[in-house]
Amino acid sequence: xxxxxxxxxxxxxxxxxxxxxxxxxxxxxxxxxxxxxxxxxxxxxxxxxxxxxxxxxxxxxxxxxxxxxxxxxxxxxxxxxxxxxxxxxxxxxxxxxxxxxxxxxxxxxxxxxxxxxxxxxxxxxxxxxxxxxxxxxxxxxxxxxxxxxxxxxxxxxxxxxxxxxxxxxxxxxxxxxxxxxxxxxxxxxxxxxxxxxxxxxxxxxxxxxxxxxxxxxxxxxxxxxxxxxxxxxxxxxxxxxxxxx
Amino acid sequence: xxxxxxxxxxxxxxxxxxxxxxxxxxxxxxxxxxxxxxxxxxxxxxxxxxxxxxxxxxxxxxxxxxxxxxxxxxxxxxxxxxxxxxxxxxxxxxxxxxxxxxxxxx
Numbered sequence: 279x280x281x282x283x284x285x286x287x288x289x290x291x292x293x294x295x296x297x298x299x300x301x302x303x304x305x306x307x308x309x310x311x312x313x314x315x316x317x318x319x320x321x322x323x324x325x326x327x328x329x330x331x332x333x334x335x336x337x338x339x340x341x342x343x344x345x346x347x348x349x350x351x352x353x354x355x356x357x358x359x360x361x362x363x364x365x366x367x368x369x370x371x372x373x374x375x376x377x378x379x380x381x382x383x384x385x386x387x388x389x390x391x392x393x394x395x396x397x398x399x400x401x402x403x404x405x406x407x408x409x410x411x412x413x414x415x416x417x418x419x420x421x422x423x424x425x426x427x428x429x430x431x432x433x434x435x436x437x438x439x440x441x442x443x444x445x446x447x448x449x450x451x452x453x454x455x456x457x458x459x460x461x462x463x464x465x466x467x468x469x470x471x472x473x474x475x476x477x478x479x480x481x482x483x484x485x486x487x488x489x490x491x492x493x494x495x496x497x498x499x500x501x502x503x504x505x506x507x508x509x510x511x512x513x514x515x516x517x518x519x520x521x522x523x
Numbered sequence: 524x525x526x527x528x529x530x531x532x533x534x535x536x537x538x539x540x541x542x543x544x545x546x547x548x549x550x551x552x553x554x555x556x557x558x559x560x561x562x563x564x565x566x567x568x569x570x571x572x573x574x575x576x577x578x579x580x581x582x583x584x585x586x587x588x589x590x591x592x593x594x595x596x597x598x599x600x601x602x603x604x605x606x607x608x609x610x611x612x613x614x615x616x617x618x619x620x621x622x623x624x625x626x627x628x629x
Contacts (some may be wrong), residue, residue: 309551324552331554343604357559380604384595396562398570399593399601414559420603429617462616465603472554505593505601508570510562 301486303336308479308487315482317427317490319446324474324489331472331479332356334416337365339483344369346381347389348483349418349467354393356416357511363393365483380465386418386507395509402506404492408473410508416481417470418507421498424456425464428484457497468495 302308302315308331316322324331337351348365355362372389374381381389383399390397402410402417410417426449456462468490472479477491490498499505562570571592593601 305554306551309554312552324554327553327555329552329554330556332556332559345604374602374604376602379602382599382602383593384598385602387598396567396572398572399598400570401591401593412557414557420601467603502601505597508562510566511559512561 301336301338301484302488303338303486305331305333305487312489315485315488316446317488317494318477319443319450321491322446322477322489324472324477324479326474329472329474329479330411332411332414332416334469334471334481335360336481336486337483338486339365341366341369343374343377343380345467345483346374346386347372349469349481350386350389350393352469352481353390353416353418353509354395357395357509358393368393381467383420383505383507386467390507390509394512396512397507397509399505399507401504402508403504404496407470407478407506411470411473415508415510418509419468419470419495419499420465420502420505421468421495422463422465422501423498424453425462426452426456428464428466428482465501 300314302311308314312324313322334352334356337348337355339345339348344365347369351363351365351368368389372385372392374385376382387397387399407417407419467483469481469483470478471481471487476493477489478495480488480490480495482488562572
């Protein structure tokens with residue numbers, strides 16, 4: 279191989295390797311670049327100490343139908359300590375009954391119970407979601423969204439500001455067409471871990487910490503009629519119900 | 524050594540991989556956080572998790588709660604996950620787009 283071809287091959291392989299998107303795996307990495315990987319082409323950044331973000335550690339999805347397992351691993355490790363389980367372990371031990379459709383909410387709550395958590399499938403509106411977060415409890419929500427938002431590959435260089443804006447605009451347009459035509463939509467799980475004035479912070483199984491506006495998340499949740507899974511550590515001893523004021 | 528346009532492009536893209544994360548990193552943001560709290564007895568009831576029956580949950584809803592517990596049938600029906608077939612479709616679209624761009628640039 280001639281030196282020139284070698285250099286070209288080397289550069290090309292470097293670029294291809296760099297095409298893998300870099301997930302934002304923990305809250306410290308997210309604090310350094312809050313608009314990285316955002317669902318929003320503009321105003322994806324979280325500013326100021328008023329934003330609430332729970333310190334959940336991302337467990338990266340590597341298999342197709344395993345998003346529920348990886349999201350659940352993040353929840354279990356949040357409640358029971360880092361490294362308690364992995365999504366890959368949950369998926370290997372308890373794959374979804376329907377490998378094409380992924381985990382159902384019923385399967386998710388059963389798996390959470392098996393991991394020592396208390397979980398329930400409910401319908402939550404925006405204030406309810408915020409109330410859960412303010413109680414220090416991440417919430418899992420199923421969403422139907424354009425598949426372009428959950429790629430694990432991107433063009434090299436798109437982390438750079440001008441390119442990331444261009445990419446965001448293209449993705450926004452493609453996503454809108456996808457929503458309008460109902461083509462290339464995928465069902466996915468997002469773990470809500472924080473919020474600020476008009477957007478949520480989510481841990482998405484493929485790319486980790488991302489921001490998404492209240493309005494966009496409501497749109498993506500519509501297909502599931504605002505379904506959600508709430509989690510908690512083991513229940514306290516049952517006592518007389520507290521009266522409401 | 525003279526470099527072709529493709530080499531220069533590859534070199535510049537490779538450079539952005541190194542330079543961009545540093546150049547566009549923001550000052551770390553301080554967030555608010557709260558300690559995780561287990562469900563209270565009231566919340567257990569609201570989410571249909573207590574030993575009491577669904578009537579008790581309904582009673583709480585009548586007192587103003589917006590939460591509705593999914594039935595077992597609904598919980599089984601709702602599922603989410605990207606199948607491997609979806610990944611292949613996404614990959615195919617990316618490959619086709621790359622080929623189109625490459626052909627156009629020739």
